[in-house]
Amino acid sequence: MGRQLHIGAAYHGVGGPGQYSLWQNPELEPDAGLRVEKYVEWARIAEDAKLDFFFIADSTYITNDSPPHYLARLEPLTLLSAVAMVTSRIGLVGTVSSSYNSPFNVARRFASLDLISHGRAGWNVVTTQDEGTAGNYGRKQHYDYAERYGRAHEIVGVVQELWDSYEDDAFPYDRETGQFVDHSKRHEVDHHGEHFDVEGALNITRSRQGQPVIFQAGNSPEGRDLGAETAEAIFTFAPNLEAAKAFYTDIKTRAVAAGRRADDILILPGINPIIADTVGEARAREQAIADEKPFDRRLAAFSRSFGWHDFTQYDYDAPFPDLGELGDRSGRTQSSAIKRHAAENGLTLRETVLHFTAAPPSPFVGTAETIADTLELWLAEGGLDGVILLQNLPSDFHRFADEVVPLLQERGIFRTEYEADTLRGNLGLDVPANRYTAAAATATVTRP
The missing domain is CATH 3.20.20.30 (Luciferase-like domain)
Incomplete structure (x- = not known):
């Protein structure tokens, strides 16, 4: 075999x-x-x-x-x-x-x-x-x-x-x-x-x-x-x-x-x-699962890389906040990637969260x-x-x-x-x- x-x-x-x-x-x-x-x-x-x-x-x-x-x-x-x-x-x-x-x-x-x-x-x-x-x-x-x-x-x-x-x-x-x-x-x-x-x-x-x-x-x-x-x-x-x-x-x-x-x-x-009778049906279900996640839930999941930091204190449409070393003792690999990407692309908090919680087609x-x-x-x-x-x-x-x-x-x-x-x-x-x-x-x- x-x-x-x-x-x-x-x-x-x-x-x-x-x-x-x-x-x-x-x-x-x-x-x-x-x-x-x-x-x-x-x-x-x-x-x-x-x-x-x-x-x-x-x-x-x-x-x-x-x-x-x-x-x-x-x-x-x-x-x-x-x-x-x-x-x-x-x-x-x-x-x-x-x-x-x-x-x-x-x-x-x-x-x-x-x-x-x-x-x-x-x-x-x-x-x-x-x-x-x-x-x-x-x-x-x-x-x-x-x-x-x-x-x-x-x-x-x-x-x-x-x-x-x-x-x-x-x-x-x-x-x-x-x-x-x-x-x-x-x-x-x-x-x-x-x-x-x-x-x-x-x-x-x-x-x-x-x-x-x-x-x-x-x-x-x-x-x-x-x-x-x-x-x-x-x-x-x-x-x-x-x-x-x-x-x-x-x-x-x-x-x-x-x-x-x-x-x-x-x-x-x-x-x-995700298995369906046709690929189209399966993709539609995948998209429906993604669409049902409101922003506040995405934000909550996003915060885990930063030790469950409270991001609701910030203006979502202002530039991504300066978090200093926050996240270095928790999800350092992911939190560092997030901070770097947001800074390099001039993203707001909302844009950053949506980018990192968006699931690409599986x-x-x-x-x-x-x-x-x-x-x-x-x-x-x-x-x-x-x-x-x-x-x-x-x-x-x-x-x-x-x-x-x-x-x-x-x-x-x-x-x-x-x-x-x-x-x-x-x-x-x-x-x-x-x-x-x-x-x-x-x-x-x-x-x-």
């Missing part, structure tokens, strides 16, 4: 970023973000379609301008543990901040999910964009970019070391000798870094996939370096094939420069397919066949290794599963059955050897 697409499904309850009115759609329950039954329903659709994983995004800071789903939603690892009990093959990926969690806590929670799910867990590492999160965790100020990404690099390494606390055969469970554990195969972490100090062993074993899969999302130079050096799958966005290919090439090049293989990382853009809008064509093209052209579906209505998700997936299967670029019962196995990723077992084996081979 040739290259195969990998497809994950994200669930946002009543809407993701910028979706303020989706909760009113009669297809959805207004409290869908709080009902584990709805997450289970989505995961089962995904598993029936043989998708690779079920993805839960998260954030822990809200304001009056936050989209409805952000205001009330379940904590990822708690709900994924519940989903694990009613699924058997699909991967379970949860978002947890590297900025506001300790290595031991992260390691134990994901190792638990990995064992509960029999090797299907994945950690989506985020550094947290929202400045206000600091107050929720007793800090006066949000970490700056350098510290956020420094912490992220360090915590991933420490967590992975903690996951190797026990070698795979550390527990003989020998009733005859009374040996429960072989303590020579238990290893304590002794880490003293710039951001974390960790001493001791994790009190949980590795799963059949060795370690949870590391996912990452970030487009800044620091984010790209973090992904290239630590991630095994990267969640990104690409407005067109040219941009997708550029990002794909950049990450793979950075990975090789970091001493990894290009194939060690999967690039997975998020897409929101390549993934059309019939089931045209969407399958686009996915096949992007895969062949080196724009992606797979996608993460960001659909929010059950009807859209069903239509992708029922119409697009069979076309991909017929073309031989998507599985008809799961290849494995672990997330790593289905993503085609290697099982990482326990570092202590590997070191002992190397020592044995090189010993004179």
